[in-house]
Amino acid sequence: MVNWTNISDAMTKLGSGLTQTAITSYTLRASSNLGRSIFRFGCGCGMSGMMNPMYNSMANPLGVGVFNPYNAYNAMNTQYGNALAFQWGQSLAQQAQMNSLSTMMMQQQQQQISNLKKTNNEYAGDIDKNQDTTKGAAFNKATSEMIDKNGEAVENKSFTISHVKNEKEYIKDVSNLSKSYLADIDKSVGNKDGEITIDEFVNYEIKNGLSSSADADEKSEATKLGQVAFSKLDQNGDNKVDWKEMAAGFATFDTDTSGESKKDLDGVITSDDFANWSTKMVDSNKNLFDTTVRKNYEQLFGKKDDEE
Numbered sequence: 140m141v142n143w144t145n146i147s148d149a150m151t152k153l154g155s156g157l158t159q160t161a162i163t164s165y166t167l168r169a170s171s172n173l174g175r176s177i178f179r180f181g182c183g184c185g186m187s188g189m190m191n192p193m194y195n196s197m198a199n200p201l202g203v204g205v206f207n208p209y210n211a212y213n214a215m216n217t218q219y220g221n222a223l224a225f226q227w228g229q230s231l232a233q234q235a236q237m238n239s240l241s242t243m244m245m246q247q248q249q250q251q252i253s254n255l256k257k258t259n260n261e262y263a264g265d266i267d268k269n270q271d272t273t274k275g276a277a278f279n280k281a282t283s284e285m286i287d288k289n290g291e292a293v294e295n296k297s298f299t300i301s302h303v304k305n306e307k308e309y310i311k312d313v314s315n316l317s318k319s320y321l322a323d324i325d326k327s328v329g330n331k332d333g334e335i336t337i338d339e340f341v342n343y344e345i346k347n348g349l350s351s352s353a354d355a356d357e358k359s360e361a362t363k364l365g366q367v368a369f370s371k372l373d374q375n376g377d378n379k380v381d382w383k384e385m386a387a388g389f390a391t392f393d394t395d396t397s398g399e400s401k402k403d404l405d406g407v408i409t410s411d412d413f414a415n416w417s418t419k420m421v422d423s424n425k426n427l428f429d430t431t432v433r434k435n436y437e438q439l440f441g442k443k444d445d446e447e
Contacts, residue, residue, distance in 0.1 A: 255429050257376035260436070263383040265333030267321045275320030278389075279347055285410035292414035300393055301406035309404060310386075310439050313393075317386035335380045337373075341365035364421040371420060371429045374436065387436035392416050394431055404435070 260329040281298040301312030321335050328346055329339040349357060372380045372388050395402035396415040419428040 143260050167370040192217035204404065210238060253425055255433075256437075258374045258433065260375045260383070260423040262375070262377055262379065263381035266318055266325055266335075266382065267285035268333060269330065270318050270322035272319055272323040272326060276319075278316060278320055278443060279323065282413055283410075285413045285416070290414070290418075294410065298408045298413075299406060300389060300408065303404075303406040312383060312406070313386045313389050313439070316389055317382040320389075321380070321382055321385055335385075337366060337369045337378060340369045340380060344368070367423045368420045371432065374429075374433060383436065383440050386430075387432045388420075390439060391428060391431045392436065404438075 171311055214392070230330050230364075278298055285293055285296045285298075287293055300316055301309050303309050324335055324343040325331055328342040329335065338441060341362055345361050346425065349361055353361070369380060374384050374387075380438070389408075390404055392408045392413055393404050393406065394416070395405075396412050416428060416431075419425065422428070
């Protein structure tokens with residue numbers, strides 16, 4: 140259990156320490172008579188300057204009162220500065236608590252969405268800032284044409300991940316598709332930092348899946364479905380989808396649903412398979428998509444020895 144009282148105390152001490160350091164720094168700087176301070180006050184050269192608060196170069200960095208050994212305001216202002224530091228420390232501690240609670244709520248929500256225990260898979264790494272987005276954008280366009288407005292599969296539509304020659308070639312192609320797709324998310328709706336968060340993933344899905352005339356209820360529903368999909372892809376629970384996790388997702392769309400296992404990972408996503416798996420991907424009551432993603436992850440990238 141996090142002891143927020145200790146964190147608040149620590150942050151308060153940090154705030155007070157930073158305040159006193161700033162006071163000392165600016166006092167020493169002012170006494171050197173090197174020119175105007177960053178607060179645009181005069182040098183305060185000589186006793187008259189130091190006694191005049193309007194021209195004193197030892198102004199409180201917090202903007203309150205005057206700090207110097209020659210005036211009666213010193214003790215009062217020091218106490219006031221410490222009081223502000225205390226408030227600042229409390230504020231930071233409260234913010235840290237809110238951020239921690241937000242993270243805990245996110246993890247609890249993801250656990251509710253999927254009953255599966257999160258894996259020990261390591262983060263695969265950020266997407267290169269120069270990663271090409273052509274393949275990912277092509278996938279997005281092709282799959283948008285695979286399902287009609289009623290959610291039914293459109294006949295004779297498909298997307299080719301790989302012209303499979305062998306397993307090694309398939310892994311290379313599905314990995315490249317994954318990186319390209321995530322780069323398209325990062326560059327079109329993200330902050331271009333190479334990481335894909337739940338907000339970026341959901342915003343991308345809404346941008347490409349809803350019409351501009353969608354109302355608030357439709358956007359709210361799309362947000363919920365996007366969050367479910369993200370949770371199922373985020374196998375290790377680090378609140379990011381990396382390229383290996385996304386590649387396993389693509390391999391799941393490439394897993395045949397007709398019962399013909401020989402078509403699994405054959406490099407072609409049919410409209411029937413995409414419609415089927417898309418439905419399962421946003422179903423918070425069932426884990427078939429999740430378990431298939433994990434199976435494909437293990438097949439593509441191996442299984443850690445310490446995973447159950």
